[in-house]
Amino acid sequence: GAGVSQSPRYKVAKRGQDVALRCDPISGHVSLFWYQQALGQGPEFLTYFQNEAQLDKSGLPSDRFFAERPEGSVSTLKIQRTQQEDSAVYLCASSLSWSGAYGYTFGSGTRLTVV
């Protein structure tokens, strides 16, 4: 596609519910990142994929967070047993190069609200 596509754009979940957020990167982009952006804050790194390999997941806040990119294109971020502190915008970014030294293309994010 022309850009990084994320769905759904908005998600409201009841506390304890599982959610899955989808990222469809630009075709052919090797690198894919997930970031979490709390209200009024800058994005914070969650995890990084190079093709299908998850090379860094040091930013995932707990074992309730899980990300995958099984075929090296579409990625899913799953949050189990959601809690109120998980409410945030989840941004996906991709890069043609493995290093992303020239910057990344971001999607418009999914705003997750846990009630």
Add this chain to the structure above:
Amino acid sequence: AQTVTQSQPEMSVQEAETVTLSCTYDTSESDYYLFWYKQPPSRQMILVIRQEAYKQQNATENRFSVNFQKAAKSFSLKISDSQLGDAAMYFCAYRSYNSGGSNYKLTFGKGTLLTVNP
């Protein structure tokens, strides 16, 4: 660990005027990349300008330019001839120059909300 600080939560500028957004960072690395991203209400982060730390020349992209002071660890963004469409959140970001998965992530500041007054 690297940190990025944006000390101006909000700034305003009159249309056609010039405004400068501040950013400082802390790192022990000698080579790295610095970025300014713009985030309008649509939430999509848009790359404004990029600077490589080993280049002394300040980056420029049309109306956007940076003042990169490596010794002071300062990276300010100057927007000239401000337009209504420049209104957005602006984030300064740092990326290591080193190779390896964990080095490719961006570390962001908390952002500066820019208002452009007609």
